[in-house]
Amino acid sequence: MKRVPVKTYCLAALIVSFVVVFGFTSTGLSTAALAQESSTVSLAAAQDDRPAGAQDSEQTKQDDAQNKPLSGWHEQGGKRFFYHEDGSVHTGWLYVDGHWYWADTSTAEMAKGWRLINNAWYWFSPQNGTMAASRTLTNGKWSDFSSSGAWNGYASGWDYRDGKWYWLESGVRASGWRYIRNTWYWMDAQAQGACVQNQIRQINGAWYAFNSSGAMGKGGWCVADGSWCLASDLGVLKRGWQYLNGIWYCIDPGTYRMCTGYLRVGNKSYYFKPSGEMALGWAYDTAQRSWYYAQPSSSDGHLLSGWQKLNGKWYYLDPATHKMSTGWLTVADTNYYLEGSGAMASSCWKQREAQTCWLDASGRVSVIQEDNHIRFANGTVPQDGLTKLGDSWFYLLNNTVQYGTQVINGKTHVFDAKTGRALSGWYTPSKGQTYYYSEQGQLCTGWVKVKGTWYYLNSQGVLLKGWQQLAGVWYYLDPSNGSMHTGWLHHTNHWYWLDNSGAMAKGWKTIGSMYFYFDQNTGALHDPQQEAETQAQRSIVQAAYATPSPGGGLCAMWVSQVYSRAGLGYPDGNACDMFWNYCSSSNLYDLKVGMIIAVPSHMHTYLGGIYGHVCIYVGNDTVIDNVGYVRTMPLIEWLDYYTTTHSPKWGWASYSNLG
Numbered sequence: 008m009k010r011v012p013v014k015t016y017c018l019a020a021l022i023v024s025f026v027v028v029f030g031f032t033s034t035g036l037s038t039a040a041l042a043q044e045s046s047t048v049s050l051a052a053a054q055d056d057r058p059a060g061a062q063d064s065e066q067t068k069q070d071d072a073q074n075k076p077l078s079g080w081h082e083q084g085g086k087r088f089f090y091h092e093d094g095s096v097h098t099g100w101l102y103v104d105g106h107w108y109w110a111d112t113s114t115a116e117m118a119k120g121w122r123l124i125n126n127a128w129y130w131f132s133p134q135n136g137t138m139a140a141s142r143t144l145t146n147g148k149w150s151d152f153s154s155s156g157a158w159n160g161y162a163s164g165w166d167y168r169d170g171k172w173y174w175l176e177s178g179v180r181a182s183g184w185r186y187i188r189n190t191w192y193w194m195d196a197q198a199q200g201a202c203v204q205n206q207i208r209q210i211n212g213a214w215y216a217f218n219s220s221g222a223m224g225k226g227g228w229c230v231a232d233g234s235w236c237l238a239s240d241l242g243v244l245k246r247g248w249q250y251l252n253g254i255w256y257c258i259d260p261g262t263y264r265m266c267t268g269y270l271r272v273g274n275k276s277y278y279f280k281p282s283g284e285m286a287l288g289w290a291y292d293t294a295q296r297s298w299y300y301a302q303p304s305s306s307d308g309h310l311l312s313g314w315q316k317l318n319g320k321w322y323y324l325d326p327a328t329h330k331m332s333t334g335w336l337t338v339a340d341t342n343y344y345l346e347g348s349g350a351m352a353s354s355c356w357k358q359r360e361a362q363t364c365w366l367d368a369s370g371r372v373s374v375i376q377e378d379n380h381i382r383f384a385n386g387t388v389p390q391d392g393l394t395k396l397g398d399s400w401f402y403l404l405n406n407t408v409q410y411g412t413q414v415i416n417g418k419t420h421v422f423d424a425k426t427g428r429a430l431s432g433w434y435t436p437s438k439g440q441t442y443y444y445s446e447q448g449q450l451c452t453g454w455v456k457v458k459g460t461w462y463y464l465n466s467q468g469v470l471l472k473g474w475q476q477l478a479g480v481w482y483y484l485d486p487s488n489g490s491m492h493t494g495w496l497h498h499t500n501h502w503y504w505l506d507n508s509g510a511m512a513k514g515w516k517t518i519g520s521m522y523f524y525f526d527q528n529t530g531a532l533h534d535p536q537q538e539a540e541t542q543a544q545r546s547i548v549q550a551a552y553a554t555p556s557p558g559g560g561l562c563a564m565w566v567s568q569v570y571s572r573a574g575l576g577y578p579d580g581n582a583c584d585m586f587w588n589y590c591s592s593s594n595l596y597d598l599k600v601g602m603i604i605a606v607p608s609h610m611h612t613y614l615g616g617i618y619g620h621v622c623i624y625v626g627n628d629t630v631i632d633n634v635g636y637v638r639t640m641p642l643i644e645w646l647d648y649y650t651t652t653h654s655p656k657w658g659w660a661s662y663s664n665l666g
Contacts, residue, residue, distance in 0.1 A: 226238065
């Protein structure tokens with residue numbers, strides 16, 4: 008039978024009602040019309056004797072209700088029927104308020120439960136008769152229905168309902184173990200077969216872990232209820248100590264969860280990282296904001312406590328909590344200070360509220376300064392006068408610390424205005440000039456040696472910098488920090504030599520195995536020729552910048568190719584040959600642009616020890632050579648570097664004078 012929505016029946020009912028109301032039938036006026044007409048006449052006659060406007064409205068309502076036909080759903084004798092507005096009862100398919108219903112074609116009764124309609128099975132709610140159009144529980148079994156309501160059979164497979172997953176087999180919820188697509192699941196019979204998810208569960212005496220999808224973990228690490236668990240190949244959870252890939256882990260024997268953080272096992276304590284790995288050495292707990300130190304041996308790993316010397320520094324680990332201590336600490340009635348790194352402070356001053364304390368080499372507080380007075384940790388006081396306490400000198404009068412400038416035994420000493428300690432070391436006040444004080448606070452003048460380096464301070468104690476002539480000798484003091492310079496110095500386009508005493512060289516000097524001449528007045532090294540003067544020289548310079556490297560270890564070949572490119576022939580031999588054949592002078596006065604500079608051997612490379620090395624001077628105190636690539640280098644640096652076994656010499660790689 009074709010399904011017909013209610014609105015179609017309503018149109019038909021309207022037509023029928025029109026006929027009934029107006030009393031038209033195929034044979035004339037209906038009995039109902041005649042009865043109505045009689046009722047109307049009788050009612051009019053009864054009204055003649057009433058006061059004007061008086062009406063029996065209550066009676067009218069009752070008469071109307073008795074005469075009005077049934078419509079919509081009505082229950083009669085425990086059965087439900089649907090009536091149209093004309094009072095006729097509906098049969099067949101019915102669509103009301105978004106639901107389909109079936110009214111028996113014989114009895115017009117609303118269907119409930121199973122019905123076979125046009126060779127298809129349908130299910131109608133036993134409560135309200137609505138047709139099922141999706142998965143529905145039917146007489147204790149879950150059935151699948153198409154959107155048209157036709158039954159597709161009993162449901163099988165996964166079913167998600169009310170926030171839980173179930174496994175259906177022929178419409179029935181499974182319980183117990185189920186192996187589905189290579190994965191084990193547990194359907195809890197106590198929860199109507201709901202799949203256990205995100206839980207650690209004991210089943211038949213063994214413990215298992217199920218992840219958020221319900222899959223049982225097996226063969227390694229798995230997550231359940233926010234915790235890591237370790238499962239065997241059969242899925243049974245492990246517990247206690249576990250050694251995996253060279254790392255120790257601990258599984259809580261009671262909860263089967265991987266342990267993290269601080270843990271007491273037996274009579275020892277351990278720390279497990281967030282990954283579960285047992286810590287070895289230092290470990291930081293972000294939640295506790297604390298450091299721990301574990302025995303670094305993987306066979307032990309227990310946390311250490313008390314005083315521990317690690318990498319040359321002392322640390323204190325609380326015996327109760329094993330946490331690394333920082334700040335002020337009292338151990339056995341002795342005060343110590345531990346830096347933010349945990350390392351014990353020693354041989355330094357530390358502030359402790361209103362006290363300034365000196366920590367000796369063992370880290371103990373030995374001197375206490377408070378309210379302009381100083382005492383030892385044992386309660387005794389130091390003697391008056393200039394005295395050293397800790398690493399600092401103080402001046403005490405009546406055990407009172409003196410500040411500022413003080414004259415002691417005819418000598419001026421300066422003490423810090425806040426701490427009372429003698430100024431020592433470098434001091435730069437606001438004016439920008441730098442001074443140096445001895446450890447007793449005396450202003451230094453003249454030469455002073457600080458940490459192996461010499462400095463010079465004038466008669467006012469001011470640190471000098473740059474070129475300084477002192478007692479007729481020139482020195483160069485670093486412009487940035489005043490340190491005395493020794494060795495080669497390149498300054499304002501000239502080279503200078505300052506010996507080990509810092510004195511500037513003049514005249515002839517032997518440096519290494521070479522002779523150099525420095526101007527008697529300025530001390531500047533007499534430079535070689537700076538610019539090319541002949542066409543041959545210019546050709547050599549141009550060729551040197553243009554000729555590529557023929558390869559590593561071929562310095563002489565590159566020189567030969569440069570001369571050849573310059574049109575000056577092809578000088579033969581290796582660097583050693585060129586040294587002996589072409590080079591004759593070691594006087595920089597004789598060095599011209601385009602000359603080769605060579606050594607017959609040097610100690611920097613194996614081949615250099617056999618064949619030596621050679622370069623070309625291109626002017627402006629610069630040389631070019633081949634070391635596997637073509638490079639430029641300052642002349643003095645090249646001479647200094649390759650002067651190891653022989654003094655370099657220079658000359659034309661030609662038997663003609665090209666300069």
